[in-house]
Amino acid sequence: MRAEELKGHLDALLLAALEDGPRHGYAVIEYLRESTSGRLDLPTGTIYPALHRLEEAGLIAGSWSVVGGRRRRSYRLTESGVRELAGRRAGWREFAAVVEAALEAKPWPSPA
Amino acid sequence: MRAEELKGHLDALLLAALEDGPRHGYAVIEYLRESTSGRLDLPTGTIYPALHRLEEAGLIAGSWSVVGGRRRRSYRLTESGVRELAGRRAGWREFAAVVEAALEAKPWPSPA
DNA sequence: CCCTCATATGTAGTAACGCTACCTATGAGA
């Protein structure tokens, strides 16, 4: 699946990916791929700028480290990020409900 | 709710709004507002260009008429539009499933 | 008669954001 239609929802997924502890960008990609059974495979050109945006917004905090000779930037949720994630989750449910209402506002909603 | 987060999904809603018969732009706005209990109130600057796009793409077909002294452009789904709508509905379900998987995937199941 | 509102359609310009394509660098394994 392309992340094209993710517009406006990617941030929520990134925050969720950091909810159970810090991860670096590459690991976030793998996490999202695995947690969606391979259906969501984001390109690095999508992930890294998005993480920078979230850091700039103060929702996540990054720190450099070196593991196995490779430098990593690990991100953790800030307090603000935790609140934002909660709001995003609620926002998603609201959004999904609205789309489903509009999409399925049909006299035959369920198979007889 | 703003349609900002609709990016990539608005077309599906517009096609769905025309599924049970032709409507003109203004009526589409009202339909979407009512079918979502007022939660989705789209500005005309969003609707009209979007309808033009869909017509250009051959998914809907428009025709002018005059009702009560006011000109209207009514749109109906083309065959291509009907197929597109089916695909969009399937696409939505897939998309929603992916987002929910990523949003709710927890390595540590919440049941305490 | 005038003014405002609801109806009805439209455009111009802007901003957001995920994309493609590309670049750099290290460690492991063939």
Next chain:
DNA sequence: TCTCATAGGTAGCGTTACTACATATGAGGG
């Protein structure tokens, strides 16, 4: 040596919903 997986990054593009504005008619109130 060569390629792949790992790890980070940027530049520029295309799409798309937005704000703000413009036009026009009919109905209703003052």
